[in-house]
């Protein structure tokens with residue numbers, strides 16, 4: 085008997101619908117490291133008591149645990165954003181060799197248009213490269229169904245299955261008819277070295293098995309219902325997958341469609357059949373010409389999309405342009421507000437001091453990356469997670485005389501900064517690494533991590549002691565400073581920069597979104613203001629300039645952190661903390 | 670397509686104004702009223718004080734979660750600058766509810782309730798019963814339900830007073 089309410093309609097995001105589908109399919113172990121737009125998949129799964137869900141330390145760890153659990157006999161799930169799967173590529177590539185015992189679904193969320201990412205990679209290529217089947221739902225309702233089909237494929241063909249969402253599917257919401265959970269009895273783990281010990285001799289055999297499996301999957305692709313022809317007017321035939329299908333169906337309601345719910349491996353016979361029926365064969369897809377090249381490689385006469393479409397996400401109004409073979413038009417985001425660090429953000433204090441001391445900053449990924457934008461402009465590199473630590477080393481090796489600082493958040497440090505720190509100690513590089521410990525993974529929406537001492541369900545666990553960890557790596561000077569104490573922060577930074585050796589400064593104050601305390605907001609003394617604009621340089625959303633060049637303090641946004649008070653050289657912004665404290669005592 | 674009955678609503682504002690919440694409430698209400706619903710939103714970086722928009726479409730024959738530019742039936746802005754930026758996306762007969770922002774700010778007990786007040790305005794234009802709206806508010810909102818309900822009813826009343834022809838229409842796209 086299926087458990088839970090069945091046949092109920094719920095308004096679910098693509099992520100929540102996928103999680104719900106996995107839950108219904110009996111998933112037991114689910115692992116992820118947060119990353120937009122994938123984060124809500126694990127957050128949803130953690131809400132089901134039957135699922136053993138975790139925030140893993142990073143994506144490689146997440147995939148290994150999930151693969152281990154699938155090999156160990158229970159249905160498992162991994163989820164991450166596109167760049168997260170890059171971190172997990174090592175286990176992923178060989179997971180195709182070992183296969184599974186119970187089903188393993190690997191969910192990856194791409195971010196066309198880079199709403200919240202550092203690159204715009206098209207992860208469909210990973211399916212080709214890794215020789216793994218790939219399903220791609222177009223909508224939340226499909227995500228709910230496809231993940232269940234993914235578990236069937238995984239177990240029937242003994243392979244991990246990739247499910248790819250894009251931002252517009254992951255963060256779409258649709259009314260979804262949910263069902264109950266079907267428990268799947270765990271299998272026992274059978275020792276089978278030929279399958280699970282990937283030394284060369286076994287690996288070679290498994291590679292052959294993998295190639296045979298791909299042939300079987302090609303046959304599956306020909307007959308599965310996730311690939312389907314919707315025949316209309318055959319003057320225009322559109323091959324399409326993902327969210328682009330939804331846009332195209334509305335733009336060309338009368339055309340013929342070949343909707344590919346499974347972009348890898350491609351169903352060659354189905355494609356030939358479709359191509360034979362239609363006069364024009366057009367592929368509509370976001371980012372790279374993945375389907376287009378696959379179709380062309382079959383020798384089919386498919387139209388070539390203009391290269392400009394490889395960049396950026398599609399919008400519904402783009403579909404006619406692609407069909408008419410036009411290039412992508414320039415799209416204007418003029419006037420759109422850029423994101424900024426929140427009022428009261430402890431990171432702002434750190435970057436103010438870094439900027440004031442004119443140090444070049446190797447940055448990392450988190451809310452603090454927002455410090456790269458002018459007027460702060462106090463973070464100078466950002467490539468991938470962990471690189472705040474390693475780029476400071478690389479920059480110092482290239483420019484030995486110069487002063488560089490590496491900056492990394494608490495979650496990012498544990499994810500992949502720690503290995504860079506060990507490397508720096510081992511290879512004897514001098515430098516200063518700042519760990520911005522705001523007690524959460526803020527950028528992706530406040531997830532816990534090992535340094536917060538709380539797990540994904542909000543239960544207490546052993547807290548990772550960052551200062552002890554750094555010392556254990558061999559860092560001799562580790563300072564812990566409240567970033568709001570600007571004097572100590574500046575004094576320590578200067579001292580450590582002048583010293584030889586490698587030091588770590590942990591700036592510790594919880595994210596404002598965690599504490600949400602509002603302190604008395606400063607008073608602005610207009611008559612003292614000389615319009616120097618220094619307070620505007622801290623890039624606080626509560627401060628702006630009026631028509632006359634004076635300051636406007638937005639009392640709804642200001643939370644009274646008093647950084648502007650500390651930077652104002654003319655005492656035009658005055659703290660009200662003391663006054664208020666006096667009143668209350 | 671000619672038989673399709675689609676309502677396309679674009680909510681916009683700045684991070685923290687409750688843009689996504691407002692769209693969620695409409696989504697729940699439209700679903701409970703029996704419509705197929707598609708909604709789009711973006712999380713993450715842009716939520717930190719940046720521009721936020723959410724597209725919501727319901728009706729029969731809805732596929733896309735995004736509204737094509739020039740096809741917005743109702744623009745529901747919580748911020749004047751965002752309204753000016755996105756007005757170009759209105760359909761020829763589309764309605765801009767931005768004209769209500771000032772009145773809303775004058776009436777609500779706190780800026781936080783601007784979104785539900787504006788939803789009250791929107792509600793008179795859509796084929797969803799008031800009781801369905803009110804239970805959707807209850808489903809989505811976890812705090813200050815009473816104040817939000819009051820704001821919704823006040824916005825609804827203001828729009829009724831004006832008559833549903835009073836949203837600002839725009840010619841051309």
Ligand SMILES: Cc1ncc(C[n+]2csc(CCOP(=O)(O)OP(=O)(O)O)c2C)c(N)n1
Pocket residue numbers: 117118119120143165167168169171201202449450451452469492493494495496497520522524525526527528
């Ligand atoms: C490999 C990889 N995984 C996940 C992400 C998504 N992501 C961006 S920043 C971030 C964590 C930020 O947390 P932290 O370093 O603590 O900084 P905070 O935002 O709290 O300031 C994550 C998970 C990513 N960009 N790359």
